[in-house]
Amino acid sequence: MSPLTGEAFGEVLVRWQKRHGRQSLPWQHTGDAYKVWLSEVMLQQTQVTTVLGYYTRFLQAYPTVSDLAAAPEQDVMQLWAGLGYYTRARNLHACAKQVVARFDGQFPRTVSELESLPGIGQSTAGAIASLAYGVPAPILDGNVKRVFCRYYGIEGYPEQTTIKKTLWEIADANVPAQQPGVYNQALMDLGATCCVPRNPACSACPLMQSCVALGKGMVGLLPTPKPKKARPELYFVSLIVEDEGGGVLLELQTDKAVWQGLWTTPFEACGSQGGFADDFDNLTRIAAVWVERYGLQAHRVELEHQLRALQGQPWLVHELTHRKMHFKVLRLKVPGAWAACHSVGDKPVPKIVHKLLGQVRVLTQAAVPQQNTLDLR
Incomplete structure (x- = not known):
């Protein structure tokens, strides 16, 4: 069986998400762009279990983007301390200030406007637009790259320019017009719970019957690892x-x-x-x-x-x-x-x-x- 694409791919994932996906994460089902954005930034290169406590404390301290924008930077950094990748915290604060100054305290609804804000790339913009506003925008975070590489049998390091371009083309072609937020959440959940980096639970995956990597015995080989480079x-x-x-x-x-x-x-x-x-x-x-x-x-x-x-x-x-x-x-x-x-x-x-x-x-x-x-x- 050939891999599914487009609407067929999206329908499978939407059905799976409603039955088996994560439903209790605090930023889910809120329709609140601020909460979605906050979670997306925190989740960059960080596990959900680590993020949950920080997310709760941030919302308690700064219930709205205007509250965050008005906070002293040192207070924001102190709340973030221990979460790592501190550029995220500086961009978080700068982004909040721009949302207040440029958009009257409301996150914009278009991907292009969201991408114009500090710390928001194409994938984060797609997540905010789809999860908060129902815009059919693609995402391509680390979990999604792994799902696509395995399902479509794409070899090559995902951050390589040509490979990344291919993955974005797949992401754009597959995002459905209906329920794009549910679909994107399904992609993230699939990568976080089934199609994990090591020992993936292929038997629980809704795509296992048509997964190229599974069919070829390549699940453990994809995505292709980053070429080794000695850290200084x-x-x-x-x-x-x-x-x-x-x-x-x-x-x-x-x-x-x-x-x-x-x-x-x-x-x-x-x-x-x-x-x-x-x-x-x-x-x-x-x-x-x-x-x-x-x-x-x-x-x-x-x-x-x-x-x-x-x-x-x-x-x-x-x-x-x-x-x-x-x-x-x-x-x-x-x-x-x-x-x-x-x-x-x-x-x-x-x-x-x-x-x-x-x-x-x-x-x-x-x-x-x-x-x-x-x-x-």
């Missing part, structure tokens, strides 16, 4: 300063890097793993800058000892999608409640801050001979 491995030394009140020295990251808009402990690049032990000139420079910047002159000798001891300390590995980060940590305790310290719970901080704090609490400081101390003057 970056090495850092980080400074953790804690006061007696439980505060931690945090600084706002303002450059356009992975943690822009978040608060982190101070950290600086320190070369490669192999070169770390011998790069004391660079370590001395970094530590001297920290001593002056944060007023740590009284702790200079202690910092010198810790720098030498770093050689024997383990690297803390923090893996992101496009990079692998290695940290070694210097830790200082300062007396009293230090003005430069903040409560971690009061600031938007990434997961790495909690990892670093967890590590320093189990590290022991090695004694260092006086002649090996470094000159930070």
Whole structure:
């Protein structure tokens, strides 16, 4: 049997969705573009189980797009902290502001206008238009790409230009004029519950009789994986300063890097793993800058000892999608409640801050001979 296309494909999925698809997700069946948009942004590269708590907290804090637009960016970032891919949060806030300024607080109904907003691509625009407004617009998120690649037997990495073009053509040809929101939800649910990346439940799939990949025994081979490319491995030394009140020295990251808009402990690049032990000139420079910047002159000798001891300390590995980060940590305790310290719970901080704090609490400081101390003057 040949693969179904067009209306026939859509009818099968719509029937399946009404019987077997997910029906209890909080953003479903609302007809509310704001809620659909919020869920779609959060679900980008993130599992539903992780998103549910964040979604609920965001709606409690910002019941409408106007509320979100009026919020301070730091408050938005703090609510998002831990969800990752922080550009989404910055775009979320910027998008809300534009919806209020350009569209009087109402999300536009056309795909082209939705795509003009920050952080909304073609697939997200299609999801909002179809799920909230009933517009017959196609979607093509990661789950849908996987369904199409397997069902139609499409080989090649889905993000490759020619393959992606083919997938969009299929998505556009198959979206039905009637109940496009139910159909698009079916595609997403099928990819999330049956046509999953590993060990797919093919026997529960409504398309199994005509699936090309299943017929050819290629389900485990499709979609074609991304060509292997080594992630850059970056090495850092980080400074953790804690006061007696439980505060931690945090600084706002303002450059356009992975943690822009978040608060982190101070950290600086320190070369490669192999070169770390011998790069004391660079370590001395970094530590001297920290001593002056944060007023740590009284702790200079202690910092010198810790720098030498770093050689024997383990690297803390923090893996992101496009990079692998290695940290070694210097830790200082300062007396009293230090003005430069903040409560971690009061600031938007990434997961790495909690990892670093967890590590320093189990590290022991090695004694260092006086002649090996470094000159930070």
